[in-house]
Amino acid sequence: MSARVNAQELSQPYAYTFGPHPLPDGQTRFRLWAPGAAQVSLVLASDSPIPMRDDGDGFFQAVASCAPGASYCFCIDGALRVPDPASREQVGDVHGKSQVPDTAYRWQTSGWRGRPWTETVLYEIHVGLLGGFRGVQERLPDLAELGITAIELMPIADFPGPRNWGYDGVLPYAPDIAYGCPDELKELVDTAHSLGLQVILDVVYNHFGPDGNYLHAYAPQFFRDDIQTPWGSAIDFRQPQVRAFFAENALYWLREYRMDGLRLDAVHAIDDKSWLREMAAYVRQHLSPDRHVHLIIENDDNASSLLREGFAAQWNDDIHHVLHHMLTGESQSYYADYADHPEARLARCLMQGFDYQGEPSRFRQGKRRGEPTQGIAPSAFVFFLQNHDQTGNRASGERLTTLCADNVAALRAAVALQLLSPQIPLIFMGEEYGATAPFLYFTSFSDPALAQAVRDGRRNEFVDAGHVHEAGTVPDPNDVKTWEASRALPALQQQRNQAWRVFYQNLLRIRREEILPCLDGASALDAQVLGPLAIHASWRMGNGSVLCLYCNLSGSTVTLPAPALERERIIFAGRKMHGRTSRPDTILPQDTFATITPGSP
Numbered sequence: 001m002s003a004r005v006n007a008q009e010l011s012q013p014y015a016y017t018f019g020p021h022p023l024p025d026g027q028t029r030f031r032l033w034a035p036g037a038a039q040v041s042l043v044l045a046s047d048s049p050i051p052m053r054d055d056g057d058g059f060f061q062a063v064a065s066c067a068p069g070a071s072y073c074f075c076i077d078g079a080l081r082v083p084d085p086a087s088r089e090q091v092g093d094v095h096g097k098s099q100v101p102d103t104a105y106r107w108q109t110s111g112w113r114g115r116p117w118t119e120t121v122l123y124e125i126h127v128g129l130l131g132g133f134r135g136v137q138e139r140l141p142d143l144a145e146l147g148i149t150a151i152e153l154m155p156i157a158d159f160p161g162p163r164n165w166g167y168d169g170v171l172p173y174a175p176d177i178a179y180g181c182p183d184e185l186k187e188l189v190d191t192a193h194s195l196g197l198q199v200i201l202d203v204v205y206n207h208f209g210p211d212g213n214y215l216h217a218y219a220p221q222f223f224r225d226d227i228q229t230p231w232g233s234a235i236d237f238r239q240p241q242v243r244a245f246f247a248e249n250a251l252y253w254l255r256e257y258r259m260d261g262l263r264l265d266a267v268h269a270i271d272d273k274s275w276l277r278e279m280a281a282y283v284r285q286h287l288s289p290d291r292h293v294h295l296i297i298e299n300d301d302n303a304s305s306l307l308r309e310g311f312a313a314q315w316n317d318d319i320h321h322v323l324h325h326m327l328t329g330e331s332q333s334y335y336a337d338y339a340d341h342p343e344a345r346l347a348r349c350l351m352q353g354f355d356y357q358g359e360p361s362r363f364r365q366g367k368r369r370g371e372p373t374q375g376i377a378p379s380a381f382v383f384f385l386q387n388h389d390q391t392g393n394r395a396s397g398e399r400l401t402t403l404c405a406d407n408v409a410a411l412r413a414a415v416a417l418q419l420l421s422p423q424i425p426l427i428f429m430g431e432e433y434g435a436t437a438p439f440l441y442f443t444s445f446s447d448p449a450l451a452q453a454v455r456d457g458r459r460n461e462f463v464d465a466g467h468v469h470e471a472g473t474v475p476d477p478n479d480v481k482t483w484e485a486s487r488a489l490p491a492l493q494q495q496r497n498q499a500w501r502v503f504y505q506n507l508l509r510i511r512r513e514e515i516l517p518c519l520d521g522a523s524a525l526d527a528q529v530l531g532p533l534a535i536h537a538s539w540r541m542g543n544g545s546v547l548c549l550y551c552n553l554s555g556s557t558v559t560l561p562a563p564a565l566e567r568e569r570i571i572f573a574g575r576k577m578h579g580r581t582s583r584p585d586t587i588l589p590q591d592t593f594a595t596i597t598p599g600s601p
Helices: 132-146 182-194 240-256 274-285 304-308 317-328 333-338 342-352 388-392 408-420 448-464 480-485 491-496 498-518
Strands: 027-033 040-044 053-056 059-065 071-076 080-082 097-099 122-125 150-153 171-175 198-203 223-229 232-235 261-264 294-297 313-315 381-384 424-428 523-531 534-540 546-552 569-572 591-597
Touching: 027 071, 040 059, 132 150, 132 182, 132 498, 171 240, 182 198, 198 240, 198 294, 240 261, 240 274, 274 294, 304 313, 317 333, 317 342, 317 381, 317 408, 342 523, 342 534, 408 498, 408 546, 408 569, 408 591, 498 569, 523 546
Parallel strands: 122 150, 122 424, 150 198, 198 261, 261 294, 294 313, 313 381, 381 424
Antiparallel strands: 027 059, 040 071, 053 059, 071 080, 071 097, 223 232, 523 534, 534 546, 546 591, 569 591
């Protein structure tokens, strides 16, 4: 197959190995990988089962006449009826029938090719909490005006029940009907592109959820029992059919829904890292070469090698953890790894991305964590102060606006550091309005035993981490009240916190005008500890200019070293420095300011 595709090829339906595929004669081809089954039948609506042909290598295939919207399922060995694991849309929930898709959506932004990665300002969204695909679409103009350039959707693949974070998905090709139909998702993407916004989708390739996954019944080879993950038996990426299933899924979202990129959840739980490199190459081979497509990973192992092999960026947990400790004083759990010399750790994160690059971790009982990051661009690291994990995995789901209620100035200083850094910023929904509504962990499992197991497991997590006092306060994930408590951004709250929005908007304007034009090619110069909770960092930008950030999260004034650069110009004056045109000799408590020095003529 050619390594590149032309425009004519892109206009034709792609022949995916899995899922229903329309044929030129108006019929539809159905395929199922069921190596554990003796026979498989296709069941269309209420019709009699149609025997599927054994195609070898565990595949069964049938061709049938059916219109878009027709429902179907597979019958395994004459007994068990299951949805298509590559279903494009479900009738009802994950246990219901699958539906033949309608591919007639007419795109309005056919000329969209995306944006360079360095222009990215991410905004993480839980689609359900904002009212589904339509609700998110309504928010897009406000986000574009704010200065956001990319929305990142938490997983939307079909999960059991109407409420879930999305990481319990079991049908990775099907948008959950609780959020809307496929065309509504396409319209959301179309509208985003019309406003200059990229759409990044969070995808889960390391596990399936506990309810609605039938693969064990007819394709046990999908899993390996010799490796266990927090979610059960590991997915077996040694199997070529498994590798193809997920690689095609990545291509499906990027091609059929025109997503601008994917965020891959917890890739440290994928045992065969060669598949990640293979997948990255595969999707780029089958997309138009003029598109900007960004692949982002979450990797708790701090394995920087993937950033050199096809992936644009990685979530930077280290910079979050050290700043969270500096802002809140918390040192439990993994924050223990950042409690000593946090200023030096922050300086290293700003200069090198990761703090842990092979050093032993106290939280991991001395196990070494991470790989060197030398030579990797600052923009390869995603810098966040909050996200769904770091907020939602707290017992009470508190946001930093609650945790820092007595230290708001320091929080604002940290936000300025984040948004003006050459690393790529990610804002968690509601931050820009100073939202105080919690973000809790929620589910809606119909099986009482499973709901109880999740309830107990959630509470035991805090006991195991030594937070026995918090375990008794964990809200029931399956209770609808937990979902309701997480509703973010009520209109009244937005009106009360416009000052936060103006703050974010001004910072993002400065980023757009002063930093983005020269971010490509930026590299770290130096970082210094100025005092307790205070640092200075500088970068040589792509045009030769020098960006400097000065951040003091302490309650004391810090003296600055003598200016090392001529023509240093303040581009962001902290809360007590408005009107200044030259760099001061000190940085006041809980303040951040930024300067830029033009490059040599």
